[in-house]
Amino acid sequence: MKLANRVSTLTPSSTLAITAKAKALKEAGHDVIGLGAGEPDFNTPDYIIEAAIKSMHDGQTKYTPSGGLPALKESIINKFKQDQGITYTQKEIVVASGAKHALYLLFQALLNPGDEVIIPTPYWVSYPEQVKLAEGTPVYIEGIETNDFKITKQQLEEAITENTKAFILNSPSNPTGSLYSAEELKELGEVCLKHNILIVSDEIYEKLIYGGAIHVSVAELSEELKQQTIIINGVSKSHSMTGWRIGYAAGDAKIITAMTDLASHSTSNPTTMAQFGSIAAYNVESDFVDKMNVAFEERLNVVYEQLVNIPGISCVKPKGAFYLFPNVKAAVEMNGFSNVDEWVEKILEVEKVALVPGSGFGAPDNVRLSYATSLEQIQEALSRIERFVKNNIKA
Template sequence: MKLAQRVSALTASTTLAITAKAKELKEQGHDVIGLGAGEPDFNTPQYIIDAAVRSMEEGHTKYTPSGGLLPLKQAIIDKFKRDQQLTYNPNEIIVGTGAKHILYTLFQALLDEGDEVIIPTPYWVSYPEQVKLAEGVPVYIEGLESNEFKITAEQLESAITEHTKAIILNSPSNPTGSLYTKEELQELGEVCLKHDVLIVSDEIYEKLVYGGVIHTSIAEVSPELKQQTVVVNGVSKSHSMTGWRIGYAAGAVELIKAMTNLASHSTSNPTTSAQYGAIAAYNEDDGSVEEMRKAFEDRLNKVYDKLIAIPGVSCVKPKGAFYLFPNVSDAVKINGYTDVDTWVKDLLTEEKVALVPGSGFGAPNNVRLSYATSLDVLEKALERIERFVRSKTK
């Protein structure tokens, strides 16, 4: 059987691949520490589970509108008003089966063959593949480690061509945890306004920020930038609802309508009970979100110094999300390897620690380490990594 070219050219998700290998070793009886998956280790807060169960008991088990329940759209609208002082109408909101599906639907609705989408590196692994599936062309701008992996307005200006349709901004970032300031967003936004480039602002880690910093959505910088931006968000990371698959976008009516029409022919609607859970997540917060954020920040602060004490490892301290993205190129050289991917593979084989190589994020000198797991597990993992590096030191 000959497969379609669009899927034959796809690159498998690096994060899922390393997680699958770690699971395989676990099933063989090995004590594997998996730091690959981007998933909170907390269970979904009970009040959200209760709301979903209650909705099913009350008979809410049927189809919903393709773009999501109106009460959920209203909860999202209230969230934007409460957190960013942004005002949206229901016809400017679409709810989908996770933020990943929302992004996929967005690019399918937005791009024609040859349209360019600017993607800062390091990037979340699915951005380039989703753009290519929509027959678009990913254009990469390197976010330098010396600038906390963030791109500048000058870099953006030089990358824009007559084919540029959009730019993806992810703040806080997966995989780096970097966070753009309001001033930086304003500078980037002015370039986008000048060239009429749509801003796709992925804010899925919005609630997970540390060190007293404040998350700013580029849509709240000015009314003009709000009109130029599609905000993508969801409850997966903030409320530990990864398996519930509820994400959403807020943007121009015409684009949201097109996305909704497309979703009606792909998923019909987001899962009904999950939508009721998401309504509760935004309307009935019991403090769980802040408790989880504090736990992540505590882990970050306790393991960061131990990480950078490992020979050959350096790391920009993240301001958000729940990932460390250390540069291990010197450790790789110390150990006699020529590339990070092989180093990561041997680390998993020999010390049973699963990290994600940075090559999947467009940063081949780095690895991604998720601290969305217990402090004991993190410290044990770092001990194994240090042992691996020191045991091979020439």
């Protein structure tokens, strides 16, 4: 039976492909170090787990409203007031089954065939696929490495056409860890206001910031920009709750209502007990996020220095998230490979280190490696990569 055209457009996930190969090697008894993780290596805090368990014992195991529990929406509203100084109503919040699901609902609610969505590269792998699934057209702008992979207002202006519907902004970024300043956001926001383009601001890594940097949401810069922006966020990264699948969107009530209606006919509602856990994540005072940040920053500072000392590898030091996104083009050429994907596959085969090739992120000269694992494991992985590069230099 022929499948729907929409699924034929999807590009297989490079992250899942390399993870599958690494898993197969590990199951065969090899000492594999995987640096592809897109989730913190800390367990969800006990107070969140206990809140979810209590909710189940209290009988909270039934359906909730499609857009999320009112109590969770209030917790999210309070979070925005405290962190960004902006105010939303419950009608402007929808809780989804993860931030990825929130993005999916948004594009399904927003796009018609031929509508264009501007996506800076490097990008998170699911952005273009979700746009295509909604019958939209991804339009790419290259984030230049010498500018910390960030785009400029001139680049954005030049990419806009009469079909442009939205612009995706991911700060801090997956995969680069780059962070836009308030001034940079203001300039990009002014272009979007001028052309009436919706800003989709993915802020899922907002709590993971290093080196004294500050996260700024484009929506907090002015009331006009707030009205022009849909914020995507969730508890997955900030509270190490990736498997709980709770994300949310905040913005224009008309768009949020459409997203909620779509959710009612797909997932019915986000998992009930996970919502109660998320209420605790936002309502209970804890130093968990701060401690996790300290650990990530310590790892970053150590492994960054080790990484950039490997021949043929250069790297922009990230300001957020938990990824390094080095340019390995020179190392690949030194080792006689025609592209990064082949080089990554050989490193996995020979040194048993799993990296994610940058081609899946729209940056074929780079690789993504996660430092959301123990410092000892990362250091050992980088030592193996250095050994591979040095042992395979072609004359």
